Amino acid sequence: MRYGLSEMTDSTTSRGGKRERLVASAGELLHRQGVGATSLADIAHAADVxxxxxxxxxxxxxxxxxxxxxxQVRQVEAMLTTLDALPRPAERLKALVQRWEEMSDIVARYGCPFGTLASELDRRDDGLDIEAAEPIRRILEWTEEQIRRLRRRGARELATILFAGVQGGALLANALRDPKVMSGQVRHLELWIDSLASKP
Structure with a gap:
């Protein structure tokens, strides 16, 4: 089973019990409408509760x-576990960035589901702002480990550059409402990953 970003935000993937439906519908609505514009009534209606x-x-x-x-954290962990099955670190990294291309239409309309939520909650100081960054933190840690396996120095900095490239592509694609911006950025990042893997 593949865990692309579309699965992370698609409420139809968790149509189990009421709690699961509420969480899945909330995830989709918070991504599409934002926290401030989404009411509990909106979420209940979408979840058929x-x-x-x-x-x-x-x-x-x-x-x-x-x-x-x-x-989101659980979905990220499931996605990363799936990527770990690929044989080489460079393949895993390229498969990671391709997740955003798979969802380029949605990213162009609503932004990255992780980045937009973290950005919206960033102005708060009640702990949710820190928690909202956890999916991104997990991806960064995993990316750092893959780059370390490529025997590259400065793995943390390179992981930050890679994920900043993903988030920058998502931001521009969203601002310009152009999925091709996200796709082009993914192609650029794939070449960059290849260059990391090929350098001695």
Whole structure:
């Protein structure tokens, strides 16, 4: 099973119990509309759950946002586990950046699901701002490890450059509403990864 970014934001992948449907629908709506513009009633409607039942699972919208972040972390871990099955670090890194190309249309319309949520919550100081960065932190740590396996010095800095390239591509694609910007950036990053792998 592949875990692309589309699976991370598609509410149809978690149509199980009410709690799971609420978290999946919240993840999609928060990505498309933002935290401030999304109400618990919106989420309940999208999840096909009576509004009154939401409070059985989540006392506040913040609790539901936190559950979305936890779900994102789990989805990232599942994706990275899938990528670990590839034989070489450079292949794994290229497969990682290709996840954003697979979702270039959605990224061009709504931005990266991780970056947009982290950016929106960044102005808060209640802990959700730190938690929202966890999916990105996990990806960075994994990327650093892959670059280290390429025997490259400065693996942390190179991992940051790679993921900054992904996020920059997502930001520009979103600002310009042009999925080709994301695709072009992925091609550039793939060449850059090849250059890392080929240098002695």
């Amino acid at each position: 009576p509004v009154g039942n939401v409070y059985y699972y989540f006392k506040t919208k913040d609790e539901l946002v936190q559950a979305v972040i936890v779900a």
